[in-house]
Amino acid sequence: MADVALKNITKRFKTVTALKNVSFDIKDGEFFVLLGPTGAGKTTTLRVIAGLEKPDGGSVLFDGQPVDHLTPSDRDVAFVFEQYSLYPSMSVYDNLAFPLRSPLRNLSKDEIDRRVRETARKLRIEHLIERTTAHLSGGEMQRVSLGRALVREPRLFLMDEPLSNLDAKLREALRVELKHLQKAQGSTTLFVTHDQIEALTMGDRIAVLNKGSIVQIGTPEDIYDRPATTFVAQLVGTPRINLHEATREDDTLHVVDSTIHLPMPGKEALPSSFLLGVRPEDVQIHSEGDFPGEIVLTEPLGVETILHIKAGEKTMLSLVPGMTTLRIGDQVRFNIIRQRLHYFRLDGTRISV
Numbered sequence: 001m002a003d004v005a006l007k008n009i010t011k012r013f014k015t016v017t018a019l020k021n022v023s024f025d026i027k028d029g030e031f032f033v034l035l036g037p038t039g040a041g042k043t044t045t046l047r048v049i050a051g052l053e054k055p056d057g058g059s060v061l062f063d064g065q066p067v068d069h070l071t072p073s074d075r076d077v078a079f080v081f082e083q084y085s086l087y088p089s090m091s092v093y094d095n096l097a098f099p100l101r102s103p104l105r106n107l108s109k110d111e112i113d114r115r116v117r118e119t120a121r122k123l124r125i126e127h128l129i130e131r132t133t134a135h136l137s138g139g140e141m142q143r144v145s146l147g148r149a150l151v152r153e154p155r156l157f158l159m160d161e162p163l164s165n166l167d168a169k170l171r172e173a174l175r176v177e178l179k180h181l182q183k184a185q186g187s188t189t190l191f192v193t194h195d196q197i198e199a200l201t202m203g204d205r206i207a208v209l210n211k212g213s214i215v216q217i218g219t220p221e222d223i224y225d226r227p228a229t230t231f232v233a234q235l236v237g238t239p240r241i242n243l244h245e246a247t248r249e250d251d252t253l254h255v256v257d258s259t260i261h262l263p264m265p266g267k268e269a270l271p272s273s274f275l276l277g278v279r280p281e282d283v284q285i286h287s288e289g290d291f292p293g294e295i296v297l298t299e300p301l302g303v304e305t306i307l308h309i310k311a312g313e314k315t316m317l318s319l320v321p322g323m324t325t326l327r328i329g330d331q332v333r334f335n336i337i338r339q340r341l342h343y344f345r346l347d348g349t350r351i352s353v
Contacts, residue, residue, distance in 0.1 A: 002062045002155040002188055003028045004049065010057035011044055018044045020212045021058070026156075029186040031179065033203030035193060035223075035235070041212040042192040046158045049190065051075050062155060073104070078149035080159040086144055088134035092125060095133055096147050119151040122181060139170040146178065150185075157182075157189040163198065175202060196236045200224065208232050225340075230275060230348040239280050239299075239306050239317050241342070246276040258312035260291055262338060269353045270343060277342030280306065283318035285326075289333035295326050309334060 004026040011019040018041045026032040034042050047053040049060055051072040059066050067075050086095050096116045100107050107115075120126045123143045133141055142162060149157055163171045163178075179202050182189050193199055199206050200220045208215040208223065208231075216228040227233035233241045245256045248270050253262045255276060264270070285307070296315065297308035300323055307318040309332060318334060326332065343351040 003064065004156060004188065004190070005061040005064075006045070006049070006058065007061065008058040009045070009048055009055045009060070011041075011048060011053060011055050018212050019048070019055070022209075022212070022214055023058075024207050024214060024217055026188060026190055028188055031182050031189045031191065031202060031204045033191045033193060033199045033206045034209055035196065035199040035203075035206050036209035037194055037235070039211075040209040042194075042209055043160055045209070046079070046160055046190065046192055049075075049156070050077050050079055050158055075156075076154050077156040077158055078152050078154040080146055080149045080157065080162045086133040086141060086148075089132060091130050091132055092120070092136070092144050093129045095144055096120065096151050099148055099152050115151050115153075119147045122150070122184075123147050123177070138166055139174065142166060142174065150181070155188070157187055159189065159191045161193055162191075164193070164195070178202070196238070200236065208235065226350070227277075227342065228350050230277070230344050233277050233342060233344070237279060239319060242278040242280065242283065242316050243344075244276055244314055245273065245346075247273050255311075255314060258314040259293070260311055260314070260316075260336070262336065262341075265338070265341070265343075265353050269351055271345065271351075273346060274351065275344040275346060275348070277344060278316065278336055279340065279342075280317040280319040282337035282340045283309070283316050284335050284337065285318060285320060285332055286335050287333060289335045291334050291336070293332055293334055295328055295330045295332060297328060298324065298326060300324070 007023055009019050009022040022045060034045060036042050044053060048055050051070060059068055061067065093116055096119060097112050100112045100115060120129055123146060125140065125143050128136065128140060133144055163174055166174065175198060191202060203220055205217065205219055206223050207217045210231055216223060216232050223232060224236050230243060247254050247256060251264045253264060291311055293309035293311040295307055296310045299306035304322065305320050305324045307320060307326065309316045309318055343353055345351055
């Protein structure tokens, strides 16, 4: 496996700059997630690391050594795509064995067989090994696709949204299996996704990419609890963060056009006008709560319920456990956990208070 570093990578496609001075490092054995919306530059980043795209500026390093001059095959990386990229007329066995049969690898038949069967066992597809991939389900095909990468034992795994085409239950199951396999093997992995749940549950660290630039790098806890910008705050978290303009007057914070007024946090860092962020789980219904509101919508999800509470002209989302007897039109009172408030400048950057 390998340490990987990107140093000031810039990539342009004619008049479009896909990556702008992108820098980050991936530690040996780390599961590193690149999170961002469609068009952020995630796949381009993977292709630059793999050597499939040549950057216009910057350098890619493996174990501290530049690899910009190396071909994709010489970089020894395994690429797992969103599409399965399997040979439909071949058996699962032959699909797994295919990358090992290259003359460049010079592996014996017994070694190939050992690797194929061991990989099939890890992915729980031993019973499918003689079946052609054309007769597999989506989840089975994705397991085989992952197996083709695992069987190679490369220096680095690059995974481009490999779970996005699967249904929710299967995606959850494979998410757990993939993370377990990565930890068991200690493989260095860069996983690309637009799904914040995948990022938070799988990543040792997360880099948030937006419009070709890195916005924030940190642990899942850093990204969720201390978002660097409103973009990150809104990208991560379900349901979405409550984000409203607020003003500072004397010792009180006022959420504009609402009934919400809070004491100052005790610091002098806040400007007169700013954005206040409140996670829905920090808006808590209480019979003696500080703030009045009206339920205008409920979203029961079984294990929890999302409440939309109108407070003045603004609506706050609240996340409560289980099902609730509250209905549209009910008058409620609620509290806000003040220790977990987020403050942002009007340009979207975080204010530390």
